[in-house]
Amino acid sequence: MAKELTSRGENYSQWYNDLVVKADLAENSVVRGCMVIKPYGYALWEKMQAELDRMFKETGHVNAYFPLFIPKSFFSREASHVEGFAKECAVVTHYRLKNNPAGGGVVVDPDARLEEELIVRPTSETIIWNTYKNWIQSYRDLPILCNQWANVVRWEMRTRLFLRTAEFLWQEGHTAHASAEEALAETERMINVYADFAENFMALPVIKGAKSENERFAGALQTYTIEALMQDGKALQSGTSHFLGQNFAKAFDVRFATQEGKEDFVWATSWGVSTRLIGALIMAHSDDNGLVLPPKLAPYQVVIVPIYKNNEQLSEISTVVNGILAKLKAAGITAKYDSADNKKPGWKFAEYELKGVPVRLALGARDLENGTIEVARRDTLSKETVPLDGIDTHVKKLLDDIQVSIFNKAAQFRAENTTKVDSWDEFKDVLQNRGGFLLAHWDGTAETEQRIKEETKATIRCIPFDSQPESGRCVFTGRPSERRVLFAQAY
């Protein structure tokens, strides 16, 4: 292969870093912690955005845009929010540069200091609720169902491409409701949208559940999450939806006249997914040859490579390929024809394997004679030669099959790496030797959760919605417990 990848077995973490860079998804920029999302990576994000945006609109949401900057004082308004977010932030203190009087470039103009510092948004609850205050007077103004596609900044000390970066792209939904019930229903609706997207587009099986109090969003009464399992046995939180109660309405004094003629504070939710999903996608499905992308999100689903000895052959092949391209397009399949003649077919095969193109078609002179074409699928690396006639139908079926196969493979991996544990020794043993998801009893206290984290780095990923009532004893303290919760080490 042209570009060597570290194998997963050798060093999973290095494999991931290599893959992101070598598959041209993203790279680190000169600005600490900020990434450059390269065209191939951005194309993947655009596909994700398009589906999510459609799903948000189908569930009644509209997009809007709120300021990048938040006045510093806003972070002090909601008590727990300040603890969670007003810490590692980018702080704007000045609004002008000037030529260095000593020569050699520009310096910050000390006369252009802001009266109040501005924070580059780490999340937008505060500025949005300050805005909603003017939008809401009566129950007739509710619900407000806004989403925003935006960049946010959290000054993370240790960053990794897509998984944790200082600046990242995301969407943040912020809704306002007349009752707690309606807000809770919205919180649940959106975690279901995320789970639907993860499973049916990313081919990523996820466990839906509620966060423990320790792991809740700063300012939330309830945080729902979808948790996915990566190939190294670690969990990745892939999307969250928060029931914020009346906390932000109280912090920003957002009241409304109820239908009954009384006055009440407005109920809130917020929910978001980010470019982190790209990291999840990579780590869940890809292999030592490169990316494995689900067809529904692949920037192009098919690549066609001509095998030829001379220009005459290339010309004949290209004529046939153009017919195939037209048929694929008509079937709604995105395809790329790579007839570049400064690269050999073997190089191209490796390159598109690295980039995770779901289906590769190769067409040579002998195929033309025989009326056949070679079809290779990226997920299984298997090849077959099929009749050229009906290739569009064949590819369409194959893409559907690949989408399902990738999901099933990940689901099987998760099933094999989810363990019920009933003692503390077993908990530690499984975590150390197998990793994965652990279903264990927990006494429900924050203290126990904290101690388990300190001893094992495992956290409660969620209390799964589908966990059945079951009497048991906390693996750590032996105190009584009513249901198992999901533990794992996590990204």
Added chain:
Amino acid sequence: MAKELTSRGENYSQWYNDLVVKADLAENSVVRGCMVIKPYGYALWEKMQAELDRMFKETGHVNAYFPLFIPKSFFSREASHVEGFAKECAVVTHYRLKNNPAGGGVVVDPDARLEEELIVRPTSETIIWNTYKNWIQSYRDLPILCNQWANVVRWEMRTRLFLRTAEFLWQEGHTAHASAEEALAETERMINVYADFAENFMALPVIKGAKSENERFAGALQTYTIEALMQDGKALQSGTSHFLGQNFAKAFDVRFATQEGKEDFVWATSWGVSTRLIGALIMAHSDDNGLVLPPKLAPYQVVIVPIYKNNEQLSEISTVVNGILAKLKAAGITAKYDSADNKKPGWKFAEYELKGVPVRLALGARDLENGTIEVARRDTLSKETVPLDGIDTHVKKLLDDIQVSIFNKAAQFRAENTTKVDSWDEFKDVLQNRGGFLLAHWDGTAETEQRIKEETKATIRCIPFDSQPESGRCVFTGRPSERRVLFAQAY
């Protein structure tokens, strides 16, 4: 009308401000100069984005994403760029807040000062060319045709919603080429894309041309522009495309091995349009009743209002409307049915006029009996009653007609407000009493341009591509001139 607008005649500037806010497009935020784009305004932006993005992709471009922050020192690298951009910027100096030891919220942590300040991008040439340095070794790596959809910040002192805001949304294309010719061709291609978009989607006639040296982008050898005329006789620069020569390649040392085996600096272009286009759209077409939106960009093209006396009538009308909605949808027309019963039809009529919905359908009990429906078009405010049968076809034709009519009206206005002037007195007289575009001879010097600007506030909007060679004398200095250029006062 429920929401009174200032009329254009009374106070054009106030009319614009009123309209933006009352039509729910945008509002000022608590952060000085930063706007909140409300759902209806953002829906308009999304329609614009979708068309532009399609056009960029059809001309071979791909999207990518580069960091929000730029190291301060980057602005000193390109001599004229530093003058143009490294001035009124948002400067990040710290990366952490901490609890105020004196109590009462958070303060900037003095220990968390950045070694080098970061500037929130006012435009991204510098960070992108610093990145391209690693992407380009040989002519085989060229061209690079990237676009970015992003937010940028320029610390403007006097701001107006959409027209000039501290933070705004835009796209910025940044391309890299192996030759000057290719880069120039790209610069021209993109100004043509912008003109196509303005004329065929925004229904906004524009004049394409080159900027004079004074008005060029900081760091460009050539700036092409599209200039539109607003109803108050002022010009609005609506999009620019820059030929940057090798300036940024030299500033960031981006060289490549040429096909001939030599080494050369890479050639660059950049081009952008922003949310300012929404301001142009409003000011070009709208009237004293509210927005007038071209059907191709209207968030919804049709609104249907039921006229009823009781629930039984509403129910009958709704059944018919559902059939109409299905037909319109099938014809690719977006429609909204407003059956809310807490608002009267008259209120709704005014509201959708204010919001510029191109076609309004009203359906009452008598219409049901007669098999008719009332159709009102927003641009002319005319109404007619037509057979219900075939309403989808009727509406489709009407929308096409409205799109063309709006363009023609703006084109006629421009023709009536473009004046050839041949003396300085005439120049001042027309500018003061009529405004609009002035076609005048100019001696080609920056000094004269500057003096004209000082005396009249008029600037050279562009040297139109289609201006014919014509001998004459500069209106200001009387020196010889070879062609007329386009003057106007501008936003």
